[in-house]
Amino acid sequence: MASPPSLLSMPLSGPGSIAVIGAGVSGCALVAQLRRLGFEGSISLWETGRGPGGRASTRRSRHDAELRIDHGAPLLNITGETAPLLLQPLLEGGWIEPWQGAIAQLQGESTLRPGKADALGLGHLYRGLGGMDHLCRGLLSLAGDGCDAHYGTLVRHLHWEDGLWHLLGRHRELLGQADWLVLSSTLLAHPRSRMIFGWEDVPLQVAAAPLGDLQLEHALTVIAGIRSEARSNLLVVLDPKAAGPWRDLPFSLLHFDAAAQQRWGLQRITIQPQQDGRCAVVAHSTKAFAADHLDVYGTHSAVARMLQLPPDEGREDTVIAALTTALEQVMAPWLPGLDLGPAQRQLMRWGAAFPLAPGLPSELMFCPRSRVGFCGDFIAGVGFGRIEGALRSGEQLAIELRAAADRCV
């Protein structure tokens, strides 16, 4: 029987090219670190969203230039003994800043305790300066804009041929080719894509089958078993008059302890004053609330956009109303008689907000035989499930790719 083909056995004529799918923190960190390590090959970056950021993005509107809402991660926290390599350059470049806001913890009986409640508040806290998406924009700037970025582009199919990875769109049209393929999200490797999008296959599983790379198959089996928690977030925009009392609150980030989470179905509230006097408030639901409303995407969610789903206003309104009532009740001690009815409100559902441990072991994040790499917060290690883990995984994969690319020439 003929032995399965090995991409690695085909030498590269130069430093090689890399296609990175996903412009979240891990994909952008990978690009930045590759360039800092002197990788000279071409790098293409493929992102279905309108810009970089992923789950650490900032909602901006073409029709409302002043408004920006951090609707996913509001901050990043560094807990490891040594900081990620890219942290200091991001600080020096003015892309991120230490978090200065007041943080409090809400208890079940409506009392406040100063300090942080969970793993998202431990260690050294930072935020994007001018919006969380500036973290990813900063990473790409550290790369010297040394990648060819394609936004608004969903990679739907993958296959390899003649020693190259081919990236294909929804209609199997060729988007790009590269020697190395990096997935910075589990979407193309996880069966959830079949459930969410109705796809009949798991793209990387299909593409990997002829390669006979046991390490890649192992990685795919582990990824297929990774489960995630969802979040349903309520986004509220208050006009300058209504915003005043919110700006005067003794906290700008409120964590809920276990009893408070159970009582209100909320996990955190972030208060984000806008430069024009308005204020955005984002209420993050608990995982239990999100699990109960998993099929309500929110018209503005990434999935709704990708699937071009029609708005399900009836159900969406119900979820928005439930989260609004919870927010009004929580804030009653500080903002009595609060009525959010007149405020502009939206639902943002994150179907896979946080991966659940243990994730993909780091030994499986790089499969040189088939020239495939994985990075993202789903890689096991320090910062798992958080921006810190995404950053570290991109940095680590860059080191491995750089070394392997050198060996291939």
Ligand SMILES: Cc1cc2nc3c(=O)[nH]c(=O)nc-3n(C[C@H](O)[C@H](O)[C@H](O)COP(=O)(O)OP(=O)(O)OC[C@H]3O[C@@H](n4cnc5c(N)ncnc54)[C@H](O)[C@@H]3O)c2cc1C
């Ligand atoms: C509501 C919420 C609150 C959070 N709070 C915190 C917090 O306080 N602190 C913290 O550290 N972390 C927090 N997190 C987690 C943090 O956002 C993530 O750990 C981090 O952003 C993950 O980065 P990533 O690069 O691994 O993945 P992602 O950000 O998911 O990036 C992957 C990117 O790939 C793109 N993509 C995937 N498949 C394709 C495809 N086939 N074609 C094209 N593009 C594709 C996606 O659109 C996405 O932009 C929060 C997350 C959520 C949702």
